[in-house]
Amino acid sequence: MTEETSVKLHGFWASPYVMRAVLALKLKGIDFEYIEEVLSNKSELLLKYNPVYKKVPVLVHNGKPISESLVILEYIDDVWTDPPHLLPNDPYLRAKHRFWAAFFEPLFEPMYNTLVTEGEAQKTVLGELLEKMDVAENGLKEIFPNGVPPFQEQKPGNLDIVFYSLYGTHEAADEMIGTKFLTEERYPLLVSWVNALKQVPEVNQVTPSIPKFVGLLHSIRQRSVSPKA
Incomplete structure (x- = not known):
């Protein structure tokens, strides 16, 4: 190089x-x-x-x-202007993708806070997170009016990347907080989106090992919620 x-x-x-x-x-x-x-x-x-x-x-x-x-x-x-493009060519769709990417951006903080809190504090922050996810589940129907298509004819783009970066390892977060926050019953669109992205080879290559990720989250949680000596 x-x-x-x-x-x-x-x-x-x-x-x-x-x-x-x-x-x-x-x-x-x-x-x-x-x-x-x-x-x-x-x-x-x-x-x-x-x-x-x-x-x-x-x-x-x-x-x-x-x-x-x-x-x-x-x-x-x-x-790098050769395809695949990370944002749609259509200006309106490009604006919508940027909007929803910006919507997901601040959700890392409440996700992290569910890990480093417990009891009522954890319930409160988890409730706030789920309310935001409810908004995404309903609002993203304008992006996916017919459901999330398989990523066979086109590669994931900017919005897919931002979403997956937060929810692609949700199993590890589920294990640490003791509850599933991304359920198919409540979030059929978001779950189908995660599952479709997991079929993409490049996505699998960059997804951390769940056991390794759980180990890291466990150490973070222990430092945050364990009683201080």
């Missing part, structure tokens, strides 16, 4: 935001070098490339860094 075509990605294996960038690069068929960061001891390069947030992912293209996952997705689609 020459410097003129150098593509590097600084990430962390369990980050849903990093998953977005990795999946976009794979779907577009872009060769890249992946650099795993230790978040408790971030590299000097990461701090140099993302001095504002000091977080992953950071895409480095020809020595120039791009931060924030949603920005990275659009950058990839803007620079």
